[in-house]
Amino acid sequence: MAVKEIVADIRHLSGEVYYPSPEVLERAYIKDYPSLYQRAMQDLEAFWAERAEELEWFRKWDRVLDDSNKPFYKWFVGGKINICYNAVDRHMKTWRKNKVALYWEAENGERRVLSYYDLYREVNRFANVLKALGIRKGDRVTIYMPRIPELPIAMLACARIGAIHSVVFAGFSVEALHTRIEDSKSRLVITADGGYLNGRIVETKRTVDEAVRRSPSVEHVLVVRRTRHEVPMEPGRDYFYDELARLPFAQGECPVEETDAEDPLYILYTSGTTGAPKGQVHVHGGYAVYIYTTMKWVFDIKDEDIWWCTADPGWVTGHSYIVYAPLMLGATSVMYEGAPTYPYPDRWWSIVEKYGVTVLYTTPTAIRGLMRFGDEWPNRRHLSSLRLLGTVGEPINPEAWRWYYRVIGKGRCPIMDTWWMTETGGFMITPMPCVPLKPGSATLPFPGIRADVVDENGNPCPPGVEGYLVIQNPWPGMSRTLYGDPDRYVKTYWSKYPGWFFTGDSARRDEDGYFYIIGRVDDVLKVSGYRLGTAEIESALVAHPAVAEAAAIGLPHEVKGEGIHCYVILKAGYTPSEALAEELRQHVAQLIGPIARPEAIHFVDKLPKTRSGKIMRRVLRARALGLPEGDLSTLEE
Numbered sequence: 001m002a003v004k005e006i007v008a009d010i011r012h013l014s015g016e017v018y019y020p021s022p023e024v025l026e027r028a029y030i031k032d033y034p035s036l037y038q039r040a041m042q043d044l045e046a047f048w049a050e051r052a053e054e055l056e057w058f059r060k061w062d063r064v065l066d067d068s069n070k071p072f073y074k075w076f077v078g079g080k081i082n083i084c085y086n087a088v089d090r091h092m093k094t095w096r097k098n099k100v101a102l103y104w105e106a107e108n109g110e111r112r113v114l115s116y117y118d119l120y121r122e123v124n125r126f127a128n129v130l131k132a133l134g135i136r137k138g139d140r141v142t143i144y145m146p147r148i149p150e151l152p153i154a155m156l157a158c159a160r161i162g163a164i165h166s167v168v169f170a171g172f173s174v175e176a177l178h179t180r181i182e183d184s185k186s187r188l189v190i191t192a193d194g195g196y197l198n199g200r201i202v203e204t205k206r207t208v209d210e211a212v213r214r215s216p217s218v219e220h221v222l223v224v225r226r227t228r229h230e231v232p233m234e235p236g237r238d239y240f241y242d243e244l245a246r247l248p249f250a251q252g253e254c255p256v257e258e259t260d261a262e263d264p265l266y267i268l269y270t271s272g273t274t275g276a277p278k279g280q281v282h283v284h285g286g287y288a289v290y291i292y293t294t295m296k297w298v299f300d301i302k303d304e305d306i307w308w309c310t311a312d313p314g315w316v317t318g319h320s321y322i323v324y325a326p327l328m329l330g331a332t333s334v335m336y337e338g339a340p341t342y343p344y345p346d347r348w349w350s351i352v353e354k355y356g357v358t359v360l361y362t363t364p365t366a367i368r369g370l371m372r373f374g375d376e377w378p379n380r381r382h383l384s385s386l387r388l389l390g391t392v393g394e395p396i397n398p399e400a401w402r403w404y405y406r407v408i409g410k411g412r413c414p415i416m417d418t419w420w421m422t423e424t425g426g427f428m429i430t431p432m433p434c435v436p437l438k439p440g441s442a443t444l445p446f447p448g449i450r451a452d453v454v455d456e457n458g459n460p461c462p463p464g465v466e467g468y469l470v471i472q473n474p475w476p477g478m479s480r481t482l483y484g485d486p487d488r489y490v491k492t493y494w495s496k497y498p499g500w501f502f503t504g505d506s507a508r509r510d511e512d513g514y515f516y517i518i519g520r521v522d523d524v525l526k527v528s529g530y531r532l533g534t535a536e537i538e539s540a541l542v543a544h545p546a547v548a549e550a551a552a553i554g555l556p557h558e559v560k561g562e563g564i565h566c567y568v569i570l571k572a573g574y575t576p577s578e579a580l581a582e583e584l585r586q587h588v589a590q591l592i593g594p595i596a597r598p599e600a601i602h603f604v605d606k607l608p609k610t611r612s613g614k615i616m617r618r619v620l621r622a623r624a625l626g627l628p629e630g631d632l633s634t635l636e637e
């Protein structure tokens, strides 16, 4: 299979192009993308070894890449490194010790400021408590917390002692949390009494109680106090964190585990084509090198920067670019607890103004949502501190891109449209400040990444033609396996094109080689940038007593990108009604989480299926959109 090399000349491009200004170029670490790209591709191992030198290792690696057991690649084999050490301890030896690591702002305006030294002490204390609860290297710990500083602290504490964290986004509900605790066989669940969102309390502890009821692996529940409202505590199983953190065993330093480069750091569950979520496994070594390098070069992070990634730490975006990479880089970050429009639609812009945010990284859904409130809200705030913008999670439509560029960035700030996935650990197809931009395009692959758009047979698609997006070589940040299911890892990602990573996205390239991501080709939806499997939604629906069969599809939605539409066959004795439709939408939201609430429930008598009984979602989609139904040869009569 032929591999097409990257565009060589990015000085003369076609279409709507935004070239970097002299000021942007002046400041950038990387000024010449094509030659760096070429150098990286000539000797990948030398390139990554050089990057790895920027981190602190307890022991250097013997080999950069071990590909003797493909696709189970190993990076920095023989190396010893701990990501928590690089994120926190390392700064104790420099002036950054008293630099601000984190500005945290609560929805009610309350603030906390943590220096690197503060963070160091908090992480040590938390790690001591974990040890006192019997947590050891290799144990799994589920974290289900609102957006408060203790969330990153808990993650770092796990990493410090070599425990494997599995963070579940607090917007998920009981079922989703339960399956993730169950799959990882976590011994401990860390949560908070509650969180705040839109001025209301989110009952995280109560959700944990319900989820843990059927999880025999869980020995303890550790509860951080945030809201201080009354929550049930089970004696012998549940502890308040602050009560343990006061005890003598929690004081002083907790030694860092000298983890192997390939030791698992975390499991993070993502949705796939079947109901069972996939536990992506990321490791201490290669992952650290990859996210450190990508963040440094793409967002050009320097000491004076104030970085704000608006994601939740519970997603991979947060793991990589709220918690680990910014801290390894010694950056100052902002973290905001609540909703973007609370109490008014200028909350985010007020945060940019207040903390002097220099780099803002967010999602197309958020941009489209805030854009709807008009230009007056951002225009009332000083946004002049911004120098770079970013977006992630779903394709950004050119109108939203231009609004972000013009109204938020005032035409000065390049937009880094970063394409990547939970599986990839970090940015894959992304500009850097020196790369000319085109609205709606994630531009070109990061140095060290060979990517292309190919047809069924693996041949490169001509410019403008849609095909499958593939990655054609391994990289240090890649997920190593699916937790407990290596066969599924091979089958999902490495089987369609042997030797290449199958992303599950479709894309096209233009005549300059620029990549435009189109969307998922599997049964995965991107709703407000959140990844949801149709199977998860369908199994939630059929768990309702009225539902016999269900199919879920995604249809274009103005703000959310995709909205969930469900087709439901009722059991005998139930009749369609508006009330029942509302009850079903509520039911899905309760089981999976508010993000999964369907836009619409359509009651039907039949679903289009293949002769082998599989629901043909693409037929439902085509019908809903009034498009041709395509090849119907497999449709049952």
Ligand code: WT7
Residues within 6 Å of the ligand: 270, 316, 317, 391, 392, 393, 394, 395, 396, 417, 418, 419, 420, 421, 422, 423, 442, 503, 504, 505, 517, 519, 520, 526, 529, 530, 531
């Ligand atoms: C899927 C991965 C990566 C962190 C957040 C999402 C879509 C991601 C972009 C982008 C177009 C994008 C893809 C991908 N996606 N970034 N810049 N442009 N689409 O991680 O939940 O694992 O989802 O998000 O469809 O496959 P995730």
